[in-house]
Amino acid sequence: MRRKPSFRSDSGTLAVLLRTELRMLLRDRRTLLLAVIAPLVIFPAYILILRFVESRERKALEEAVYGYAVTGSQADWAAELVEAALARPVLSADSSFFRPRFHRLEPADPFAALGRGDLRLVVEGLSAQEWDSLRAFREEAPAPSPESAPVAPVDPRRSERGVPALRLHFRGDSDFSTEAYRQLRGALEELRLARRDSLFRAAGFPLPLQEVVPVEAVSVASRAKEAGVFLGTALTPLLVLLMLSGGSIVAVDALSGEKERGTLETLLTTGARRSEIVRAKLLAVVAVGLAVAVFNVVNLVLYLVAGLIELPASLAVELRPVDTLLLLLLFLPLALLVAAALLLVSGASKSYREFQVYWFPLFVAFLLPSLVGALPGADLRSLLALVPVAGVALAVREILVGELDLPFVALAFLSTTASALYLTRLTEASLSNEKLISGADLEASDLTGGPALFPRRVLGWFAAFWVVFFLANLWLGGPLGLRGQILLNLLGIFGVGSWFLVRRYRLDPREALGLRRPPPAAWPAVLLGAPSALLLAVSGAELVNRYVLPVPEEVLQGFQRELLSSDLPPAETLLFLVGFPALFEELAFRGVLLHGLRQRIRNPWILAATVGMIFGLFHVSLFRILPTAWLGFLLTWVVLLSGSVYPAILWHALNNALAVFPHQFGWLPSDASPSAGWAVPAAVGLALSFRLLRIGGRPSPSRVLPKASPGA
Amino acid sequence: MGVPPAVIVRDLRKSFFDESRGEVKAVDGLSFTCYPGEIFGLLGANGAGKTTTLRVLSTVLKPTGGSASVMGFDVVEDPEAVRRNLGFYSASTALYPRLTARETLEFFARINGYPEAGVEGRVRALVQRFGIGEYAHVRVEKLSTGMRQKVSIARTIAHDPPVLIFDEPTVGLDVLNALEMLKIIRELRGEGKAILYSSHIMSEVEKLCDRIGILHRGRLLALGTLAELQEATGLHYLEDIFVHYVVQAEGAAGARMGMLGELETGT
Structure with a gap:
């Protein structure tokens, strides 16, 4: 009577499930859009637009003529100082010199004009006494209420010896005002240095101030090692981000989507084992997650080669073949863990909408440990090696820096692998959970409580x-x-x-x-x-x-x-x-x-x-x-x-x-x-x-x- | 019957636990058998425990007590073997929208362990039998309701299982499609399949089923052929027989208070 069907091997069932899963994914427009079109078009387009906007803004800021006013009891002195400063070329962010463009205005109320945006900067010239009062007031009464603020005592000797001061008023909420402040401040500091230097030399000082105790910083680390620190810190979070975003497209469809469509019960009544179903879906999520990551990286390289994006000098990493192999080995359990977590959340969600609610906490839970490499003093030779994702992030950084400590790299590999396997097991168990089908969400012991x-x-x-x-x-x-x-x-x-x-x-x-x-x-x-x-x-x-x-x-x-x-x-x-x-x-x-x-x-x-x-x-x-x-x-x-x-x-x-x-x-x-x-x-x-x-x-x-x- | 039963259910029990209602006994001590070449009907109102029983048999739910086996395989001990011997059709089970009709049949044949060498021939035969040749390469999402229903039945029997479960299969179908469904089920009985058929529509059960089990609040109130039930109650119509047993179990007041309101007499 017992009719034993011709059982297909596990790998055969797994292959059928995986093939069908991937076939359905490739026919899903959302998958193609998010996994292929987005990396190929949207990200580079975003970068190009960003670069265009940034360069246009930079040009606008550099070419702008900034209106300013001079006020205060020492306005004449201040105006003379500003004019002298603006007559000198200023060092820009890209180490070239340029001459700032400023235009002096004379509004009736300079501060009101600054508030209205009619000018970008107000330079206030203060007498030595005013400056001392202001400083003493700040030191002795840091947060007085305006009504009760006492007038700070003034040290008469300091006033006698003091010098007048400049206050630069600008609007921190305006790019143009901030840029005007930055340029004028740079010009004034240059002028101060030059004048101090002249005074010293007139008094018999033997050499320019810049030549007194010159300090030169020398890093004994090679450029490749320095690059390794940067790339090693950034690589794991980047990959986690890409795998999470790519894998979630598949994971959400794999279980919560099937529940919503009613196909999960169909699948659960077939001869496939729960473990085979989960493994096939897991492999599909891993495959798509890795594919999206690879697409993005290849895409980035293509755009770098095409010159659309410039390669930062700090990315000149040297990698031995064995290091590359180790990196790939470390990323596999990471991909598996990301996939297993996504699938588990998908299984726990009743619908797409519910999955989306859980996605952000999951994203944070992965991103935080992946950023551990950026923490000062974080070391693989610590408990962190046992923390999934964090261990891998540190191991990747150390491999890229060239400090290979195999036992701890193995520990990081094992901890992330073990977590991935555990989550996979949980997902398999969740497919056996009757809550998926029956909607009854309690067990007998939930009601009785106790032992x-x-x-x-x-x-x-x-x-x-x-x-x-x-x-x-x-x-x-x-x-x-x-x-x-x-x-x-x-x-x-x-x-x-x-x-x-x-x-x-x-x-x-x-x-x-x-x-x-x-x-x-x-x-x-x-x-x-x-x-x-x-x-x-x-x-x-x-x-x-x-x-x-x-x-x-x-x-x-x-x-x-x-x-x-x-x-x-x-x-x-x-x-x-x-x-x-x-x-x-x-x-x-x-x-x-x-x-x-x-x-x-x-x-x-x-x-x-x-x-x-x-x-x-x-x-x-x-x-x-x-x-x-x-x-x-x-x-x-x-x-x-x-x-x-x-x-x-x-x-x-x-x-x-x-x-x-x-x-x-x-x-x-x-x-x-x-x-x-x-x-x-x-x-x-x-x-x-x-x-x-x-x-x-x-x-x-x-x-x-x-x-x-x-x-x- | 000379052959052993294909499905054996003994003292089957299944409880759910609910915050407000406590323990809900969806199935409470159910026993029956189903033989090859027989359509066994489970008749009951909504919530009587029909679907829960069939889900236990398809191993989606685990029994709280008792036992059930399909072709000699226990639903708890060997669920994969049970499922490979079983075709499960329900109004709530759906098809993969992005697969074509042919791919759907191939997938379900393979996943249920149909010999690889015979898959192509089996799918060809099913496509011909259900008249879906013209649409075999069309994705399921683009098929009409009637055509989807045919693909759905075809996928249920894709691996040629000896036992078939149809859980309220005509729900949501128009009259013609429902009649087509019943015709196919009769044909499958003719091929020697053991068929479990659940419904709350009296006329369907009356016309289709060889034996009928009347299920109410998880308990089997009566079991037998239509003739045996008529003889036992002295009533002619299945609707009257059903009411007779339910009233007996609940009392006349309970029956009058709308307990039977969910039943359809059908045509």
């Missing part, structure tokens, strides 16, 4: 905790000091947060926090496991550093600084660095978080890795994420095998004590670390510990009982 809802919400809550944790440490970290910071994190966020979740979702505290008596074998297992795990981590890192992937010295120093930079007395060290973290972090991560996630993630290895990674991400410094993720992974297994959080608390406390005390109290020199030779006995100790836990453990019936486990 049934908790597994669906736990990740969202921990994401919120992370944001609070990050911001609190950013803003309050300094003022609170180490003790305050630890109290805030452990008691305030993990402690109160765990309590809040237990209350809000009506969880059984004993079940949610794992507060059960552990089997007796758990204690010796912990006493053996904690030092073994720490030893294995340190000696393993040494092995990796020596034979697999050399870790830069600054990374090692950073790690040591993070771990050992505490000057707390012993009792407080025990409390703040050992006791509190072990207690509150275990209740939060191996208690509440594990309780929620174990109902969603059935595979214990993935479960332990997920809890470990989330735990690692809460130790914000890049140098601590991996070691703490490793610790979190092991501690999750301890709880899964023993069915209790207590052994994990002891393990955590022992780990912290062993990591901190020997160095802090001088039992070991600060640069001492176990040699790589310790890795094997440490691994054996850890395996024995887990064997003991597995044999003597007593997992809770509700906890995941792994088929295979460490040490099994």
Whole structure:
């Protein structure tokens, strides 16, 4: 009876879907208009029009004759000075000299005429006393109300020695008035320098003022490197912009458009898998996004070659073939991430209109991290390498500058790739979501709330905790000091947060926090496991550093600084660095978080890795994420095998004590670390510990009982 | 029937959850079977659970409880195999406007796993059968409603599935197009297809279906051939039979208060 149809291979179905998707796109006038016609015609036309308008305006400004008036108690002196200044050529923005064109007018009320636009500038000549009064008034009463402004005292000696001054009144809202001010000010400064020079030389000064302590700036970086800084900063945001604008044309049609037309249900009732549908659409978005980016870049090059656009001197970059290859490799996950995000938003939108509402926030979310290269001091050797898009932006900049640091480039590549894959998975899941078809937007647990809802919400809550944790440490970290910071994190966020979740979702505290008596074998297992795990981590890192992937010295120093930079007395060290973290972090991560996630993630290895990674991400410094993720992974297994959080608390406390005390109290020199030779006995100790836990453990019936486990 | 059923539905349940109404049981313990060469009609008012049942069978929705299988494949365990054995036609499913009629048929044949070597021949046969040869190279967006309907049915059977679902297929069609649709469905039954047909139009169900399931508020009130239902109720017309069961389930007051207002008697 079962009729197994002749199943086409996945790649075959994918190819059919992709081919049809692209065929439909190419027949869509909007796609062609926005992806091809716009780059070919609109952007260059825009640039040409802009250049035309700019040159015409520049010409108009340079050729204009600026009307000005002279006023004030020292008007005659001021007029003479202005005339002398305007008689000299002025240096223009393009380093050539030109003679400014000004015409003196004599209106009855110069300031009213300036307000009306009858003239561009008013030069006011002030006596020394007036000038001093004005300056003293500004210094002593910065913001008085006009009615109550006291007349500032005048220093009679300064008045006697002082000189008259000029005030240039112009209108900042008028291009012509501003240009008149700029030209006259330049001319007056030139005149001042020349007159000062004459005075000095008349008094016997041996050389022109310009020749006194001449300073010359020399950049030791090559022109190519300087160009790399500029292009490296601009390239990623430009590509992100192009891929977002190009990809969105396809993405909006791919899911929200299909929903609106009613073709999505047709597609979902075919034999194609959800994953195949999403991947085909994803590839279509990537293809069009990249095509639009390439179109624009090629177009730009063509216009440069044709001389319609001038190439800035700062773009003279030198690229080796390997660098070009790396850049292409880095842009692929970026294109994939952009496409996946667009598709996810398209899937979440019920219509074109709704997609448009979400597009701008998405645009900002991509553009901001892509601009990270412009931040002073932003470095790839930091947590930024793990931030999708930002890591790629920094890696691109460093490749273009010629500073290649492969491990961190790989980290940036992996973080963006992982995010792209995660978003793709989310989009696939969203296609299985009944909300797409049925319009019912709730699940049973949404109505009942309580424990049934908790597994669906736990990740969202921990994401919120992370944001609070990050911001609190950013803003309050300094003022609170180490003790305050630890109290805030452990008691305030993990402690109160765990309590809040237990209350809000009506969880059984004993079940949610794992507060059960552990089997007796758990204690010796912990006493053996904690030092073994720490030893294995340190000696393993040494092995990796020596034979697999050399870790830069600054990374090692950073790690040591993070771990050992505490000057707390012993009792407080025990409390703040050992006791509190072990207690509150275990209740939060191996208690509440594990309780929620174990109902969603059935595979214990993935479960332990997920809890470990989330735990690692809460130790914000890049140098601590991996070691703490490793610790979190092991501690999750301890709880899964023993069915209790207590052994994990002891393990955590022992780990912290062993990591901190020997160095802090001088039992070991600060640069001492176990040699790589310790890795094997440490691994054996850890395996024995887990064997003991597995044999003597007593997992809770509700906890995941792994088929295979460490040490099994 | 000597052959095993092509569709088996056992105690099927499907709930939706709504902020204002709480749990809504769209399908509540439904059981029926459909055999090859049979048209099984699901008759019910709007909101009775017909479309939800058919969407569960087409794997677009997941059941809350019970089970359903198509050609031996479970809708939850093996949804892709279910869909490859199924052709789903609904008034709400649409065609890709920028594909031609021929491209549409090729696409749906291939995507549903029809052997590549036979796709061209299959499409040629469908084009001939439905009389769309003249328009085969015209984009769907430029076709008339009647022609689109033909392309739509052709794409439903493009991969020659053994089970077909027609969910309110005559909604929005004029009389002639509706009659043409019913004629095609009868022909497909003649080819041995197991057909699930849902409608709230009594006359269509009465003329077309071999067996009828009367669905109300997600529950199956009665199931049998028209003759069996007539015998069980002592009533002649399907409309009367339907009202009889609904009134029995709801009480006369409920029926009088407009519960039947959404039903059409048709012609």
